[in-house]
Amino acid sequence: MPRFVHSHAFALSPGQGSVLHKAVPVDEPSGADASSRTERPTRGRPEPEGDPTVTDVAQGKTATFPVKTGMPFLSGIHLAVLLLLLTIAVGMYVDAQSEQMHRQHLKIQTGLERMVRLNQSLTSELATAVIEKNGERAASYDSLHGQLDATMQEVLALTQHMALAAGIRALHEEQRALRVQENQVFALMRTAQWDRAYQTLLGGDYVLALKVYEINSTTAVGTLMLDLSHQSQQQDRLRQITLVLRIVAVLLLLWAGWRYSKRLKAELAEQLRLRWQVSCINEALEEKVRLRTAELQAANQQLEILSTTDGLTGLANRRRFDHYWAQEWQRALRQATPLAVIMLDVDHFKAYNDHYGHPQGDECLRRVGAVLQASVRRAGELAARYGGEEFVVVLPGVTPQQALETAQGILIAMRDEKIPHTGSPVASMVTLSLGVAAGIPDATDTQEYLLKMADEALYAAKHKGRNCVEKVA
Numbered sequence: 001m002p003r004f005v006h007s008h009a010f011a012l013s014p015g016q017g018s019v020l021h022k023a024v025p026v027d028e029p030s031g032a033d034a035s036s037r038t039e040r041p042t043r044g045r046p047e048p049e050g051d052p053t054v055t056d057v058a059q060g061k062t063a064t065f066p067v068k069t070g071m072p073f074l075s076g077i078h079l080a081v082l083l084l085l086l087t088i089a090v091g092m093y094v095d096a097q098s099e100q101m102h103r104q105h106l107k108i109q110t111g112l113e114r115m116v117r118l119n120q121s122l123t124s125e126l127a128t129a130v131i132e133k134n135g136e137r138a139a140s141y142d143s144l145h146g147q148l149d150a151t152m153q154e155v156l157a158l159t160q161h162m163a164l165a166a167g168i169r170a171l172h173e174e175q176r177a178l179r180v181q182e183n184q185v186f187a188l189m190r191t192a193q194w195d196r197a198y199q200t201l202l203g204g205d206y207v208l209a210l211k212v213y214e215i216n217s218t219t220a221v222g223t224l225m226l227d228l229s230h231q232s233q234q235q236d237r238l239r240q241i242t243l244v245l246r247i248v249a250v251l252l253l254l255w256a257g258w259r260y261s262k263r264l265k266a267e268l269a270e271q272l273r274l275r276w277q278v279s280c281i282n283e284a285l286e287e288k289v290r291l292r293t294a295e296l297q298a299a300n301q302q303l304e305i306l307s308t309t310d311g312l313t314g315l316a317n318r319r320r321f322d323h324y325w326a327q328e329w330q331r332a333l334r335q336a337t338p339l340a341v342i343m344l345d346v347d348h349f350k351a352y353n354d355h356y357g358h359p360q361g362d363e364c365l366r367r368v369g370a371v372l373q374a375s376v377r378r379a380g381e382l383a384a385r386y387g388g389e390e391f392v393v394v395l396p397g398v399t400p401q402q403a404l405e406t407a408q409g410i411l412i413a414m415r416d417e418k419i420p421h422t423g424s425p426v427a428s429m430v431t432l433s434l435g436v437a438a439g440i441p442d443a444t445d446t447q448e449y450l451l452k453m454a455d456e457a458l459y460a461a462k463h464k465g466r467n468c469v470e471k472v473a
């Protein structure tokens with residue numbers, strides 16, 4: 001069965017902010033198959049970019065997950081920003097051009113109007129002089145003429161690259177023609193030919209040329225206005241285009257922002273899902289560990305019981321007795337309290353085995369164990385199998401008399417069991433011999449001292465004829 005990483009705890013690699021896909025098997029058989037499985041992207045998903053990983057903490061293995069790191073909306077943002085910058089630049093350029101154009105048109109218009117005014121002043125001054133026959137009335141003619149010429153040059157320079165330039169040059173020519181006639185009038189005035197001067201100035205040619213000049217000036221202003229409106233229209237169109245592009249850029253930005261927030265939300269949801277998954281896995285793992293720990297503790301306890309229990313009788317075994325005895329001895333020594341021990345042995349047990357067989361002998365030992373177990377009722381008392389058919393009973397805190405009574409109680413309880421023992425020369429039933437030793441441990445004694453005494457008492461009981469209790473004072 002393949003095992004998946006989401007059945008264990010995960011550790012996300014640092015810097016992993018992208019979407020992680022489904023878990024992939026990580027502990028399947030090693031080799032090309034396993035490695036290819038960890039590297040293969042999840043079906044239906046795009047190829048992974050980057051190399052974010054998920055670590056299986058329980059197994060210490062790492063699996064690579066397909067991750068979406070491409071950001072198509074970024075190009076949208078770039079495009080939008082580029083478009084915005086472009087439209088801003090174009091807008092600024094158009095505004096600057098428009099302002100410059102208006103300024104230029106204003107200058108040209110002012111120049112043209114000034115030309116008409118100056119020309120009218122010139123004619124009026126000359127006409128006044130001729131009508132009044134007073135040449136001095138045309139004193140400012142030269143100055144006005146100089147101003148008119150300068151204004152004409154200025155307008156010519158301003159309209160140099162415009163369609164209007166031809167019209168202005170034509171005006172200039174007309175103005176020159178007028179000057180020629182005016183100069184003739186001046187010459188007539190100097191020789192006091194006032195009538196001829198009058199005829200030249202107010203006769204048909206000059207007046208007509210003057211009228212044409214004025215009409216052409218007005219037409220030039222009209223053309224200028226037309227040109228201005230034409231250019232304004234072009235700039236307005238450009239402005240409209242930039243406005244549309246700006247709207248497009250803003251819409252693009254909004255779209256990219258929407259995509260970005262959608263992506264962020266998806267990533268957040270994915271991260272939350274992964275965290276939730278990881279926490280579930282951790283919980284499951286912890287639960288598993290808790291269960292395993294409890295099982296282990298139970299097994300250890302069982303092991304402890306088994307290692308300290310005699311398998312045949314269910315009493316404490318020799319190992320447990322040795323440990324317990326050392327402990328009780330030390331406690332009695334420390335607290336100067338009495339401690340007693342009974343050593344007992346089944347009488348003629350070899351004969352029992354020989355007569356009833358070994359399995360029956362085992363059963364007999366089991367019943368002896370049950371008798372002993374029933375005899376130790378107070379806290380701290382312990383019955384143990386000492387070895388073979390020999391048993392021992394530890395009685396902490398009892399007087400020698402109480403220990404003796406307990407031993408006699410065991411003797412009677414065993415007799416009451418009435419286990420037949422036809423091969424025994426002592427009685428027709430199974431009997432015990434018991435040796436009791438009791439006292440308050442002395443620091444000069446070893447912990448084997450009381451045991452040795454009890455063993456001696458047991459020997460004495462055997463020697464005395466068995467089926468009895470002997471004690472050491």
Ligand SMILES: Nc1nc2c(ncn2[C@@H]2O[C@H](COP(=O)(O)OP(=O)(O)OP(=O)(O)O)[C@@H](O)[C@H]2O)c(=O)[nH]1
Nearest residue numbers: 345346347348349350351353358359361362388389
């Ligand atoms: N069935 C059985 N017999 C055991 C076990 N352990 C020791 N024995 C037997 O117990 C017998 C002890 O015999 P002996 O030491 O001669 O002592 P006894 O026959 O009881 O004689 P006394 O102790 O002098 O009364 C031996 O035959 C052992 O084989 C056991 O676990 N099961």
